[in-house]
Amino acid sequence: ELKVEQNPLFLSMQEGKNYTIYCNYSTTSDRLYWYRQDPGKSLESLFVLLSNGAVKQEGRLMASLDTKARLSTLHITAAVHDLSATYFCAGADSNYQLIWGAGTKLIIKP
Amino acid sequence: NAGVTQTPKFRVLKTGQSMTLLCAQDMNHEYMYWYRQDPGMGLRLIHYSVGEGTTAKGEVPDGYNVSRLKKQNFLLGLESAAPSQTSVYFCASSYPWLVSGTYEQYFGPGTRLTVT
Numbered sequence: 001e002l003k004v005e006q007n008p009l010f011l012s013m014q015e016g017k018n019y020t021i022y023c024n025y026s027t028t029s030d031r032l033y034w035y036r037q038d039p040g041k042s043l044e045s046l047f048v049l050l051s052n053g054a055v056k057q058e059g060r061l062m063a064s065l066d067t068k069a070r071l072s073t074l075h076i077t078a079a080v081h082d083l084s085a086t087y088f089c090a091g092a093d094s095n096y097q098l099i100w101g102a103g104t105k106l107i108i109k110p
Numbered sequence: 111n112a113g114v115t116q117t118p119k120f121r122v123l124k125t126g127q128s129m130t131l132l133c134a135q136d137m138n139h140e141y142m143y144w145y146r147q148d149p150g151m152g153l154r155l156i157h158y159s160v161g162e163g164t165t166a167k168g169e170v171p172d173g174y175n176v177s178r179l180k181k182q183n184f185l186l187g188l189e190s191a192a193p194s195q196t197s198v199y200f201c202a203s204s205y206p207w208l209v210s211g212t213y214e215q216y217f218g219p220g221t222r223l224t225v226t
Binding site: 050 | 150151152153154155158168200202212213214215216217218219220
């Protein structure tokens, strides 16, 4: 049974700083997803990582996947206030269902 | 394209009442899903459908029923609402796994349901 754990669950940081959100999963998952959710809003797809060593970047966000370590990371570079949101990772289980982490609430202070 | 839409956006029910949440998508997606989101937890799958006329149970199906009579619509029913069903409900849709490659899911805006 696939389980997905994120840490930290809450992160408060200053603008301009760098930080990383970690997503660990328990069994084989051949793809890993990152989504963003603004307060009271829906979920927006950020990245889909399909293979070991995959790295994707958009703006100040970079996601990577290490299938051997069963670990994905979402790195934030020089954070800005607009990146404040809750970030979710999800893995795909053997039935093609997405199993979600609990989410990381990110607050970026000016 | 409207993408994925959900009706209603908000609803307050009394215990024992029933209601139906409607999800509609205009992307011609085969797969559709209903999730619930509770504070401090990720999304949990209630039911899903891999095509018109088909439905399957997800992780937390008890107390809910679904129907997929048309490809573009996926309905979630609560026959006898309970306070434990207070949550935010999201509908999502996607292409089939083998077709899309990424199997990316697209989400609706959510329905906030309170059961008193």
